[in-house]
Amino acid sequence: MTVFGRELPRRPGYLNTASIGVPPLDASTAVTDAVRAWAGGTSSPRDFDDAVETARAGFAAITGVPVADVAQGATVSGLIGPLATAVPDGTRVLVAQGEFSSVTRPFALQAHRGVRVREVPLDELAGHAAEHDLVAVSVVQSADGRIADLDGLFAARERSGFRLLLDVTQAAGWLPLRLDRADAVAGAGYKWLLAPRGAAWLAQRPSWVDGPGGRWPEVVRSGAGWYGTRDRWGDGLYTPDPAARPGPAGAEEAPVWWAHVGAAVTVPWLASLDPQQLRAHCAGLADALRERLDMPARGSAIVAVRTDGAAERLARAGISAAVRGGAARLAFHLTNTIDDVELAASALRTG
Numbered sequence: 001m002t003v004f005g006r007e008l009p010r011r012p013g014y015l016n017t018a019s020i021g022v023p024p025l026d027a028s029t030a031v032t033d034a035v036r037a038w039a040g041g042t043s044s045p046r047d048f049d050d051a052v053e054t055a056r057a058g059f060a061a062i063t064g065v066p067v068a069d070v071a072q073g074a075t076v077s078g079l080i081g082p083l084a085t086a087v088p089d090g091t092r093v094l095v096a097q098g099e100f101s102s103v104t105r106p107f108a109l110q111a112h113r114g115v116r117v118r119e120v121p122l123d124e125l126a127g128h129a130a131e132h133d134l135v136a137v138s139v140v141q142s143a144d145g146r147i148a149d150l151d152g153l154f155a156a157r158e159r160s161g162f163r164l165l166l167d168v169t170q171a172a173g174w175l176p177l178r179l180d181r182a183d184a185v186a187g188a189g190y191k192w193l194l195a196p197r198g199a200a201w202l203a204q205r206p207s208w209v210d211g212p213g214g215r216w217p218e219v220v221r222s223g224a225g226w227y228g229t230r231d232r233w234g235d236g237l238y239t240p241d242p243a244a245r246p247g248p249a250g251a252e253e254a255p256v257w258w259a260h261v262g263a264a265v266t267v268p269w270l271a272s273l274d275p276q277q278l279r280a281h282c283a284g285l286a287d288a289l290r291e292r293l294d295m296p297a298r299g300s301a302i303v304a305v306r307t308d309g310a311a312e313r314l315a316r317a318g319i320s321a322a323v324r325g326g327a328a329r330l331a332f333h334l335t336n337t338i339d340d341v342e343l344a345a346s347a348l349r350t351g
Helices: 025-039 045-063 076-086 101-108 122-131 150-160 257-272 275-292 310-316 338-349
Strands: 070-073 092-096 116-120 134-138 163-167 184-188 200-204 302-305 322-324 327-331
Touching (some): 045 070, 045 184, 045 200, 076 163, 076 184, 076 200, 092 122, 101 116, 101 163, 116 122, 122 134, 122 150, 275 327
Parallel strands (some): 134 163, 163 184
Antiparallel strands (some): 070 200, 184 200, 302 327, 322 327
């Protein structure tokens, strides 16, 4: 099928993009070609630099943050970990109940320094934010697709001066985003951004250190290596303290090359699309399923169905979905059509 100018494989009943995305054909071809070049001994480490920078710029564009603030990595938790290690002793961290553990666990592991993580319902975050130093939340919740009240959080941040960390892993790629007012923005590429696993990004804004409420310690990324140096193909390879690239990229680890080859195709493409049209397609299909199941519209591309036996009925119908938080989780993206809505609705109505 052709969607927004790209050919994508059509697999009826694939409703699991929230677990792993299905790439356009040119992205999987690019990765295949890169692996073949590796297998044939014709690839060079330098060959991947352009892909890394193209994917980085795509992430910046799709989240609305300056590309100079973006570091690449392999996982969201790996990128958030140094932030958690650097927060001051006794930092009070507010998260949503049921938040994905890649966001919460790095901070929970700092309990020995007096760092405390408090959970409240998602819709109460903004109301309790002023009592905390940091709010860390996924823009879209992994378990059920609920969307955080970003306007409320940004307004509360202006009033109260806490730091704000946003995870866009379940949002970037279908939900319009403009997150330059956050202090840090993280996201993985292998779900809605349709990239191979192994590409993730973190925008660490200057306000993470010099932010509201006073200065925080500099973030030390202990995994920093040769890739973040100014002269990565020269003296930077063999000097213990080489000159670093400016910004967070100067302390990043070396990239997972083939993941960025795919991301360099998919992320800029998704960033180039009309975000409202993209949401209308994905969330429109999800809300069409909700309507057929007598559930209220949510404007989210993820549908959580808590009916007993829902996951089993979907599996029997050949539908790929996931089970999260005790519910069958269905996710609608670019490879989906109204036929998938009807297939899922029929399966879920069958006793």
